Amino acid sequence: MASQQGVPTSPLRVLEEALGMNLTAAGETADAVAAEGAYYLEQVTITEASEDDYEYEEIADDNFSIPEGEEDLAKAIQIVQEQATDTQILEEKTVLPSNNLAPEVIEDFLCNFLIKMGMTRTLDCFQSEWYELIQKGVTELKDFGNVPDVYTQNMLLESDIKNLKKDLKHYKQAADKAREDLLKTQKERDFHRMHHKRIVQEKNKLINDLKGLKLHYASYEPTIRVLHEKHHALLKQKMLTSLQRDKAVEQISRHSATSRHMEPQQSYHSPEIRVVPSCEKENTPEGPPQKGLHEAKEQNKSKTKIKNNTKDSEFPTDMKSNPNLYLCKENNCPAKLDYKLNNIFRLHELPVSCIVVHPCKDILVSCGEDHLWKVVGLPRGNVLLTGFGHTDWLSNCCLHPSGNKLATSSGDTTVKLWDLSKGNCILTFEGHYHAVWSCAWHSSGDFVASSSLDTTSKIWDVNSERCRCTLYGHKDSVNSIEFFPCSNTLLTSSADKSLSVWDARTGKCEQSLYGHMHSINDATFTPRGHIIASCDSCGVTKLWDFRKLLPIVSIDVGPSPGNEVNFDSSGRVLAQASGNGVIHLLDLKSGQIHKLVGHENEAHTVVFSRDGENLFSGGSDGTVRMWS
Structure with missing residues (x-):
C-alpha cells in the first residue's frame, strides 16, 4: 500500500506506528530506493521463523491511511490533524497542562526530533518537500495544530534542577555557617557558665566575709552605744555650761553697768x-x-x-538685748485645722518657690522661678512691689527681723539684699559655685546664712559685706538653712539624708541627726525652738527633740515628696506642702492628719499667718492660694 502512494518517507513515529511498520525494515527499504533516485515504502512481514530474536511490539491503527498522489495530501493532513486533535483530547484527560507555555508547531517538532536523532537525510527530504508544498500554497500553516512542548518542559525542568542544585549548594553553605555559629555559641555558653560559676563562688566568699564582718561589728556595738551615750551627755553638759556662761556674762554686764552708774569716774x-x-x-x-x-x-x-x-559684726552673746521679734510669734491661740480655700492670687508665670509673711504688716512676699519677687497686700492680693535683678530662678526669700529688708537666694549662685521701702537691691553676696537653695536672717539682723548645691553653707556679714565663715561637712546639696530663734545656732538639711546643727560663731558642726532614708528637702524649728520638723523626697516627715537631739515620731504621707514644712504660731500644727498638690496638716497633740486639696499641680511652699487664721500655699502653676 505504501508503494502505491508515492509519498516521501517520513520518520515521524506516529506515522510509523499508524502504518504498522518496523523502523529497521523501513530504513533498509528507504536506503535501497534512495540509490535508485526515488523513495518508496515497502511492507515487510517478519515471521516467527526469522533468525532475528528481537520481539517487536505491534501497534494497531486501523483508522490511519494516507491517500495516493499529491492531490490527496490535503486529506492526509486533515486526517493527521484530526488524529492529533483526538490525541490532544486524550492527553488533556490524563496529562497535566504545561505552565502557560506556547507548545511547538508540528514542523518544529519534526525538525527537532530528526536533528536530535541524527537523521540528516530524512530531515533534508522532509524540509525540501515541506517547503515545496508551502510555496505551492497547498499547505497552510494556520490549519496545523500544535504538539505538546515536552522538550521545552524538559529544558525548563533541567533549568529548575540546576537552580535547585544552586539552592542546595547555598543551603549547604548556610548550614555549614550555622554549624560554625552553633559551635561558637556553645563555646561562649561554656565560657559564660564557667564565668558564672566563678562569680557565684566569689559571691559566696564575699557573703561569708560579710557575715564575718557583721559578727565582728556586732562585738563593737555595745562600745559604740556607750560612746554615743557619753557623747550625748557631754553635748548636753556643754549646752548647759554655755547657758550658764551666758547668764554669768549677762550678770557681770549688769553689775558692771550698775557700778559705772554708781562710780562713773573711778570704776x-x-x-x-x-x-x-x-x-x-x-x-x-x-x-x-x-x-x-x-x-x-x-x-x-x-x-x-x-x-x-x-x-566685722560680732555675734551677740546676750540675745535678750535684741528685739524679741521671733518669740512674739508664740501665742496661746487655739490650733486651727478646718481651713478652706478662700482666694487664689495669680502672681507668677512660673512656679512659686517660696512665701514669707511680714512679721508686723498684712503683706506677704512671694518669689518664683520667673526671676521675680513680689510684695502682695492682704487680703485682696494686690501687688504692691515687684523686684527685678536676679538672672535666674529664685529659690527662697527671708524677711529681716525688722521687716524692712528682704534676702533672696537664686539659681544664679548669688544672695541679694533688698530695701523693701524702695524695692532696690542694696547688696549682693557672691561666693557659691552652684545654685543657692535657701537663705535665713540672724535674729540680730547683721548676718545672713545661705545653703547651696555646692554642698556648703555660708554666713555673710551684712556690715562688712563679706563671707564670715563657710560650713563644710555635708556630702551632697544643702537644701535648707535656718537659725535657731534668738541664738547663734544653725540648722541645715541636706540631700545626704542628714540634718546638721552648727555653731555660727566657730563654723563647726556640733551635731548631726540621721534617720531619713531619702534626700531631706526642708527642716524648721517650732517658735519655741524645742522641736525640729523635717521632710524628705519620699513624703516622710520626722519630728526631733532639739534638747535631746533624738527623733520623736515619723509620719509617712508619701510617696509624693514633701517640699516644705512650717509650724503655726502656736507650735501645735505642722503644715507640709506635698508634691501631689495636697497640704497636710498635723496636729502634734492629737496626732490627727488633715488634708487640704485645692492645688491642681505640685505644691512647693506653705506658711501660716501671724495669728494662725490664714494659711498660704504656692504651687507650680504660679499661683498663691489663701486658706481661711
Missing part, C-alpha cells in the same frame, strides 16, 4: 579689767571677745557706727 576701767579676761578665756575657742565690744558700744555709739563700717 570705769576696773570692771573691764576684771571681766574681760574671764570673757576672753571663755570665748577664745569661739571667736574674738564680745564683752569688750558690747561695752564699747555703750560707751560711744558714734564711734561704734564708724567701726562697724570698717570691721
Whole structure:
C-alpha cells in the first residue's frame, strides 16, 4: 500500500506506528530506493521463523491511511490533524497542562526530533518537500495544530534542577555557617557558665566575709552605744555650761553697768579689767571677745557706727538685748485645722518657690522661678512691689527681723539684699559655685546664712559685706538653712539624708541627726525652738527633740515628696506642702492628719499667718492660694 502512494518517507513515529511498520525494515527499504533516485515504502512481514530474536511490539491503527498522489495530501493532513486533535483530547484527560507555555508547531517538532536523532537525510527530504508544498500554497500553516512542548518542559525542568542544585549548594553553605555559629555559641555558653560559676563562688566568699564582718561589728556595738551615750551627755553638759556662761556674762554686764552708774569716774576701767579676761578665756575657742565690744558700744555709739563700717559684726552673746521679734510669734491661740480655700492670687508665670509673711504688716512676699519677687497686700492680693535683678530662678526669700529688708537666694549662685521701702537691691553676696537653695536672717539682723548645691553653707556679714565663715561637712546639696530663734545656732538639711546643727560663731558642726532614708528637702524649728520638723523626697516627715537631739515620731504621707514644712504660731500644727498638690496638716497633740486639696499641680511652699487664721500655699502653676 505504501508503494502505491508515492509519498516521501517520513520518520515521524506516529506515522510509523499508524502504518504498522518496523523502523529497521523501513530504513533498509528507504536506503535501497534512495540509490535508485526515488523513495518508496515497502511492507515487510517478519515471521516467527526469522533468525532475528528481537520481539517487536505491534501497534494497531486501523483508522490511519494516507491517500495516493499529491492531490490527496490535503486529506492526509486533515486526517493527521484530526488524529492529533483526538490525541490532544486524550492527553488533556490524563496529562497535566504545561505552565502557560506556547507548545511547538508540528514542523518544529519534526525538525527537532530528526536533528536530535541524527537523521540528516530524512530531515533534508522532509524540509525540501515541506517547503515545496508551502510555496505551492497547498499547505497552510494556520490549519496545523500544535504538539505538546515536552522538550521545552524538559529544558525548563533541567533549568529548575540546576537552580535547585544552586539552592542546595547555598543551603549547604548556610548550614555549614550555622554549624560554625552553633559551635561558637556553645563555646561562649561554656565560657559564660564557667564565668558564672566563678562569680557565684566569689559571691559566696564575699557573703561569708560579710557575715564575718557583721559578727565582728556586732562585738563593737555595745562600745559604740556607750560612746554615743557619753557623747550625748557631754553635748548636753556643754549646752548647759554655755547657758550658764551666758547668764554669768549677762550678770557681770549688769553689775558692771550698775557700778559705772554708781562710780562713773573711778570704776570705769576696773570692771573691764576684771571681766574681760574671764570673757576672753571663755570665748577664745569661739571667736574674738564680745564683752569688750558690747561695752564699747555703750560707751560711744558714734564711734561704734564708724567701726562697724570698717570691721566685722560680732555675734551677740546676750540675745535678750535684741528685739524679741521671733518669740512674739508664740501665742496661746487655739490650733486651727478646718481651713478652706478662700482666694487664689495669680502672681507668677512660673512656679512659686517660696512665701514669707511680714512679721508686723498684712503683706506677704512671694518669689518664683520667673526671676521675680513680689510684695502682695492682704487680703485682696494686690501687688504692691515687684523686684527685678536676679538672672535666674529664685529659690527662697527671708524677711529681716525688722521687716524692712528682704534676702533672696537664686539659681544664679548669688544672695541679694533688698530695701523693701524702695524695692532696690542694696547688696549682693557672691561666693557659691552652684545654685543657692535657701537663705535665713540672724535674729540680730547683721548676718545672713545661705545653703547651696555646692554642698556648703555660708554666713555673710551684712556690715562688712563679706563671707564670715563657710560650713563644710555635708556630702551632697544643702537644701535648707535656718537659725535657731534668738541664738547663734544653725540648722541645715541636706540631700545626704542628714540634718546638721552648727555653731555660727566657730563654723563647726556640733551635731548631726540621721534617720531619713531619702534626700531631706526642708527642716524648721517650732517658735519655741524645742522641736525640729523635717521632710524628705519620699513624703516622710520626722519630728526631733532639739534638747535631746533624738527623733520623736515619723509620719509617712508619701510617696509624693514633701517640699516644705512650717509650724503655726502656736507650735501645735505642722503644715507640709506635698508634691501631689495636697497640704497636710498635723496636729502634734492629737496626732490627727488633715488634708487640704485645692492645688491642681505640685505644691512647693506653705506658711501660716501671724495669728494662725490664714494659711498660704504656692504651687507650680504660679499661683498663691489663701486658706481661711
